[in-house]
Amino acid sequence: MSLVMVEAPPSRALAPYVTRLAAYREDYGEPVARSEMAMPGVVLVLGLGGPMEVNGVRMTSFTGGLGDRFAATRVTGASEGVEVFLTPFGARRLFGMPMRELANLMVPVTDVLGAWGLELLERVGEIDDWGVRLAVTDTLLACRIRRSPEVGPEIAWAWGELLGSGGAVSSRVLAEGLGWSHRHLVSRFHDQVGLAPKAVGRVIRFGRAVRLLQQGRPIADAALKCGYYDQAHMNREFRTLGDTTPGQIYPRPQVSGLAH
Incomplete structure (x- = not known):
């Protein structure tokens, strides 16, 4: 039973769009089910081995959009590949499509990247050395992102405000800061991020609470620090976004002497 993972920092060209780049290999000897927590980003998995089940669908290489619920995965055999965590804006430029079309979905890589996605998988699959595999992935992703239109600075500013506040800043404050109507703010978020600002704030707040615990x-x-109404509210959010409870996250003391 094992999971081996090697990370590499994204290059300067890719760093604005990718928060994590890792090669992995896993083989547990038996099926393993996991609940993947919602996060403020997009996962791109370039699988080079056997498929896994993602929300009940068998896929080898897959991606999707931001979600405001957990994803269920099940590994049934040995697999390896490259895992990339994209920012919403990196995903928007890489995929070249409105992110609302991928919200709360996981789909095969070729559904969003087409022939270029097939070429990416072939190039990465030809390389055995993990360091080289990550470097080639970095270069190819950066080249495609740079060739796509940039997103406007307004939603990037609003995204930064949400992250900086731990998800606490309201849609009203964001809209006022941009001089936009609430409807226009939500529309732009759906296009460039995938979820409305309020939903994004919930995901960011959840991630902050997990880290604190x-x-x-x-x-x-x-619960108080992250702005939950009470512990019952916090429990409901943890169930929806992570299929877990605060008590399962909080480290318990030892009385004698959480892959991917």
């Missing part, structure tokens, strides 16, 4: 912050304190 992992650092040992008491559950009640994390």
Whole structure:
């Protein structure tokens, strides 16, 4: 039973659009089911081995959009490949399509990248050395993203405000800061991010709460810090976004002597 993963920092050209770039190999000897937490980004998996089940569908290489619910995966055999975490704007430029069309979906890579996606998989699959595999992936992704139109700075600013506030800033404040109507703000978010600002804020807040709990912050304190109404509200959000509870995240003390 094993999972081996090697990460490489994205190049300067790719760094604005990718937060994580890793090669992996996993073989557990038996089927393993996982619940993948919602996150403020897009996953691109370039699978080079056997398929896995993603929300009940068998796929080898897949991607999708931002989601405001967890994804269920099941690994049934040995697999390896490259895993890329894209920012919403990196995904928007890489895919060249409105991100609302991929919200809460996972689809085969070729559904969104077509022939270029097939070429990407072939190029990456020809390489055995993991470091070279990651470098080639980096170069190919950066080249395609650079050739696509840039997104406007307005939603990037609003996204930064959401991240900086831990998901707490309201849609009203964002719209006022841009001089837009709320309807226009939501429309632009659906195009460039995939979810409305309120839903994005929930995902960001959830991620912040998870990190606080992992650092040992008491559950009640994390709930207050992240702006949950009460612990029951926090529990509901953890179930929806992560298929978990705060108590399952919070580290328990040892009484004697969480892949991907």
